[in-house]
Amino acid sequence: xxxxxxxxxxxxxxxxxxxxxxxxxxxxxxxxxxxxxxxxxxxxxxxxxxxxxxxxxxxxxxxxxxxxxxxxxxxxxxxxxxxxxxxxxxxxxxxxxxxxxxxxxxxxxxxxxxxxxxxxxxxxxxxxxxxxxxxxxxxxxxxxxxxxxxxxxxxxxxxxxxxxxxxxxxxxxxxxxxxxxxxxxxxxxxxxxxxxxxxxxxxxxxxxxxxxxxxxxxxxxxxxxxxxxxxxxxxxxxxxxxxxxxxxxxxxxxxxxxxxxxxxxxxxxxxxxxxxxxxxxxxxxxxxxxxxxxxxxxxxxxxxxxxxxxxxxxxxxxxxxxxxxxxxxxxxxxxxxxxxxxxxxxxxxxxxxxxxxxxxxxxxxxxxxxxxxxxxxxxxxxxxxxxxxxxxxxxxxxxxxxxxxxxxxxxxxxxxxxxxxxxxxxxxxxxxxxxxxxxxxxxxxxxxxxxxxxxxxxxxxxxxxxxxxxxxxxxxxxxxxxxxxxxxxxxxxxxxxxxxxxxxxxxxxxxxxxxxxxxxxxxxxxxxxxxxxxxxxxxxxxxxxxxxxxxxxxxxxxxxxxxxxxxxxxxxxxxxxxxxxxxxxxxxxxxxxxxxxxxxxxxxxxxxxxxxxxxxxx
Amino acid sequence: xxxxxxxxxxxxxxxxxxxxxxxxxxxxxxxxxxxxxxxxxxxxxxxxxxxxxxxxxxxxxxxxxxxxxxxxxxxxxxxxxxxxxxxxxxxxxxxxxxxxxxxxxxxxxxxxxxxxxxxxxxxxxxxxxxxxxxxxxxxxxxxxxxxxxxxxxxxxxxxxxxxxxxxxxxxxxxxxxxxxxxxxxxxxxxxxxxxxxxxxxxxxxxxxxxxxxxxxxxxxxxxxxxxxxxxxxxxxxxxxxxxxxxxxxxxxxxxxxxxxxxxxxxxxxxxxxxxxxxxxxxxxxxxxxxxxxxxxxxxxxxxxxxxxxxxxxxxx
Numbered sequence: 001x002x003x004x005x006x007x008x009x010x011x012x013x014x015x016x017x018x019x020x021x022x023x024x025x026x027x028x029x030x031x032x033x034x035x036x037x038x039x040x041x042x043x044x045x046x047x048x049x050x051x052x053x054x055x056x057x058x059x060x061x062x063x064x065x066x067x068x069x070x071x072x073x074x075x076x077x078x079x080x081x082x083x084x085x086x087x088x089x090x091x092x093x094x095x096x097x098x099x100x101x102x103x104x105x106x107x108x109x110x111x112x113x114x115x116x117x118x119x120x121x122x123x124x125x126x127x128x129x130x131x132x133x134x135x136x137x138x139x140x141x142x143x144x145x146x147x148x149x150x151x152x153x154x155x156x157x158x159x160x161x162x163x164x165x166x167x168x169x170x171x172x173x174x175x176x177x178x179x180x181x182x183x184x185x186x187x188x189x190x191x192x193x194x195x196x197x198x199x200x201x202x203x204x205x206x207x208x209x210x211x212x213x214x215x216x217x218x219x220x221x222x223x224x225x226x227x228x229x230x231x232x233x234x235x236x237x238x239x240x241x242x243x244x245x246x247x248x249x250x251x252x253x254x255x256x257x258x259x260x261x262x263x264x265x266x267x268x269x270x271x272x273x274x275x276x277x278x279x280x281x282x283x284x285x286x287x288x289x290x291x292x293x294x295x296x297x298x299x300x301x302x303x304x305x306x307x308x309x310x311x312x313x314x315x316x317x318x319x320x321x322x323x324x325x326x327x328x329x330x331x332x333x334x335x336x337x338x339x340x341x342x343x344x345x346x347x348x349x350x351x352x353x354x355x356x357x358x359x360x361x362x363x364x365x366x367x368x369x370x371x372x373x374x375x376x377x378x379x380x381x382x383x384x385x386x387x388x389x390x391x392x393x394x395x396x397x398x399x400x401x402x403x404x405x406x407x408x409x410x411x412x413x414x415x416x417x418x419x420x421x422x423x424x425x426x427x428x429x430x431x432x433x434x435x436x437x438x439x440x441x442x443x444x445x446x447x448x449x450x451x452x453x454x455x456x457x458x459x460x461x462x463x464x465x466x467x468x469x470x471x472x473x474x475x476x477x478x479x480x481x482x483x484x485x486x487x488x489x490x491x492x493x494x495x496x497x498x499x500x501x502x503x504x505x506x507x508x509x510x511x512x513x514x515x516x517x518x519x520x521x522x523x524x525x526x527x528x529x530x531x532x533x534x535x536x537x538x539x540x541x542x543x544x545x546x547x548x549x550x551x552x553x554x555x556x557x558x559x560x561x562x563x564x565x566x567x568x569x570x571x572x573x574x575x576x577x578x579x580x581x582x583x584x585x586x587x588x589x590x591x592x593x594x595x596x597x598x599x600x601x602x603x604x605x606x607x608x609x610x611x612x613x614x615x616x617x618x
Numbered sequence: 619x620x621x622x623x624x625x626x627x628x629x630x631x632x633x634x635x636x637x638x639x640x641x642x643x644x645x646x647x648x649x650x651x652x653x654x655x656x657x658x659x660x661x662x663x664x665x666x667x668x669x670x671x672x673x674x675x676x677x678x679x680x681x682x683x684x685x686x687x688x689x690x691x692x693x694x695x696x697x698x699x700x701x702x703x704x705x706x707x708x709x710x711x712x713x714x715x716x717x718x719x720x721x722x723x724x725x726x727x728x729x730x731x732x733x734x735x736x737x738x739x740x741x742x743x744x745x746x747x748x749x750x751x752x753x754x755x756x757x758x759x760x761x762x763x764x765x766x767x768x769x770x771x772x773x774x775x776x777x778x779x780x781x782x783x784x785x786x787x788x789x790x791x792x793x794x795x796x797x798x799x800x801x802x803x804x805x806x807x808x809x810x811x812x813x814x815x816x817x818x819x820x821x822x823x824x825x826x827x828x829x830x831x832x833x834x835x836x837x838x839x840x841x842x843x844x845x846x847x848x849x850x851x852x853x854x855x856x857x858x859x860x861x862x863x864x865x866x867x868x869x870x871x872x873x874x875x876x877x878x879x880x881x882x883x884x885x886x887x888x889x890x891x892x893x894x895x896x897x898x899x900x901x902x903x904x905x906x907x908x909x910x911x912x913x914x915x916x917x918x919x920x921x922x923x924x925x926x927x928x929x930x931x932x933x934x
Contacts, residue, residue, distance in 0.1 A: 027864070028864040028865055028866040028877055029861075029863060029864065029865050029866065030865075030866045030868060031861055031865050031866070031867055031868070032867075032868045032870055033712070033856075033867050033868065033869065033870065034708075034709035034710075034711075034712035034713070034717075034825070034827060034853065034856060034870050034871075035709045035825070035827035035829075035869055035870070035871065036867050036869045036872075036874060036876040037827045037828075037829055037895075038827070038856065038888070038891055038892055038895065039867055039876055039878055041887065041888075041891050042878040042879070042880055042884065042887075042888065
């Protein structure tokens with residue numbers, strides 16, 4: 001046993017004082033009695049007449065000495081060095097995501113996790129070190145390796161959860177690099193397990209200890225929000241919201257839709273819809289409203305549940321503007337017809353492109369290698385551009401085996417019964433800027449991606465050399481492509497960021513500073529060194545942000561909109577990679593210091609002594 | 619009438635007569651049967667006539683039948699000496715009501731019964747007036763601020779009382795008795811036993827709280843041939859003390875100091891101590907054929923006199 005505060009042994013000097021008190025005589029009440037004969041058995045402990053007396057056996061004295069000894073011992077803060085272990089490094093990862101705000105633990109999951117982590121701080125031995133990471137949308141090193149408990153406690157106390165989803169993998173990678181060379185290290189993850197994308201992380205032999213928080217999942221959450229032109233009525237806007245119930249029982253609530261114009265006017269309630277969602281089901285909802293001006297639509301669940309962060313989501317809706325499209329072709333009536341069929345498209349047709357497509361929102365290259373490559377977004381059919389891919393090869397009769405139906409380009413567009421005569425494919429596989437959305441066994445056939453700030457859709461084959469234009473998926477694909485390649489829609493997509501993700505804004509001319517009005521009404525000012533792109537990263541709180549930078553004025557929304565976060569069911573195990581599973585630990589770290597125990601025993605002794613004293617006098 | 623006993627109680631007492639288990643050995647005439655032959659109405663025996671006998675006692679009926687002369691013998695009736703040992707020590711002046719007052723009442727009652735039965739009553743208070751002068755105890759009885767000389771005179775008067783006529787004077791003297799001083803129970807009883815010319819009934823009224831014990835004195839009385847009745851009188855305060863805490867107790871007789879720490883929780887232990895003390899005395903008495911009575915000083919006097927003493931056949 002060692003002592004953290006051996007100086008407190010000085011308090012032992014008070015022990016003789018207690019003994020002196022017992023050497024002094026007790027003052028007694030004099031009473032005349034007929035005879036002391038009957039009192040022989042009740043002789044007191046002391047019978048001397050001097051002010052000091054011989055010390056006699058007295059249980060009260062022993063109890064008080066014991067009490068004092070315990071108190072002094074507690075003050076010296078003894079502890080057991082259990083084993084001669086090498087200095088340990090503990091990496092504490094606190095899950096600071098939105099789901100940790102759930103109130104099924106009292107007062108919240110994050111508070112519980114914080115309290116647990118504080119216990120581990122208490123149990124830190126003097127040579128041990130601890131690192132505190134806060135894993136939200138970004139991993140924040142709250143405290144680098146230290147043995148100083150006060151600093152660790154301060155850091156833990158100041159940590160707060162954000163409205164953002166959890167990105168645990170970067171935190172784990174950071175922890176991995178921190179513990180790599182340490183022989184004795186542990187990673188303590190305090191989380192509810194509502195974490196996505198863990199399957200992409202191989203745990204290897206990482207000493208991860210998972211501390212589970214959370215008890216139940218009583219939550220209705222909005223997991224998706226989108227606004228589009230109403231396909232049935234062009235004058236209206238359709239707002240799609242997806243409400244998920246992660247509880248096992250049916251929950252009822254009201255779903256409210258608000259609209260707020262960008263001019264700074266107040267929020268209007270447009271519609272209230274009663275909603276009953278069966279357990280573990282989703283309820284997609286569509287609102288159709290007419291919109292007269294640009295503004296922000298907000299959907300809100302009024303019911304009270306465990307997690308408030310996913311009960312509200314907002315989206316910026318800008319009125320649609322006509323899309324100017326240039327089709328560069330040597331004649332493709334099917335393609336032209338498909339483009340003209342898309343609403344709101346002003347189509348121009350040309351044989352060649354000489355001015356980089358100025359004045360057009362995007363350019364469609366149909367098998368024509370232009371004189372001047374367009375600077376805007378491009379939909380290219382069977383075009384070879386060495387900037388896009390180093391080399392291409394030709395494939396005869398490729399068989400379509402897979403397509404990414406989740407990509408916005410292929411929404412409602414299937415490739416069943418589509419045959420292709422011949423197609424170009426990138427010779428060295430998918431280029432880094434693109435993802436393949438249509439695949440033959442040999443190679444990708446359609447690529448989509450962003451090269452610089454240019455959106456590209458590259459189709460390797462001529463539609464006329466396939467039966468694709470005869471399938472219904474062709475006009476749908478064209479319509480999707482118009483939507484995806486329209487810079488305005490790309491811009492409006494930019495106006496919706498996930499909480500915690502940075503908001504980026506391309507600027508026509510550099511600005512020095514920008515002012516951002518936060519959802520809680522406060523304003524912050526950002527200073528730049530004349531950058532062309534503005535990045536605002538402080539989006540941890542969800543809601544509507546107003547940004548003003550020079551002449552630009554932008555409203556954007558930060559939302560949680562994460563099914564993984566809304567699913568606040570506490571997990572008993574985390575799955576890493578394909579095979580690894582980490583079960584929640586049941587180990588509760590208790591204080592290894594003994595002073596609390598000693599103080600508690602001291603209190604018991606004190607109470608016993610009190611009882612004993614009163615028992616003999618009253 | 620007497621302050622000690624109510625007239626009503628006196629009327630009751632007049633019906634009683636002290637019962638003596640043994641024949642009276644007194645030389646004075648009285649109303650008790652004795653082994654001595656003498657003049658009375660109680661026939662005892664016949665014996666042959668020897669010349670010189672009083673003719674008046676010849677049994678003429680026998681002479682008529684047997685033609686021989688027989689003399690009728692009668693029992694001589696003698697008195698029963700009753701000695702009342704009254705503890706008048708300092709410790710008896712405690713209690714509410716005072717133990718000494720209660721003892722005097724009992725003494726008066728027994729004395730009255732004896733006087734009514736033509737028995738001789740001796741009240742022996744101890745310590746006596748001389749002993750008090752010699753001892754360190756002073757008379758503490760402020761109700762009767764009588765001098766030691768007067769006390770001696772009273773004690774002398776109580777030495778031997780006879781006849782119902784004397785009862786008023788007897789009560790007055792008892793009433794005038796004062797308590798105080800330290801007593802030696804053993805010594806007082808032994809001396810009383812030795813002094814007595816004739817044995818009879820002995821009543822010991824005391825709290826028996828004597829550090830030297832009581833055994834020697836009682837044994838002396840029994841050994842002398844007395845029929846002994848012990849009445850132990852204790853104050854309610856002694857049976858169940860009401861003062862608690864850290865106490866320094868002063869012995870009223872010896873002046874000795876004793877420090878005790880006494881709490882309510884120890885009451886039971888204390889009462890057990892008292893019970894043991896009483897029980898030991900009771901057993902001691904019973905084993906030696908003495909009657910024993912335990913009387914708290916707040917006890918109903920009639921209960922002791924009319925029930926307990928009667929039941930124990932001290933009188934009937």
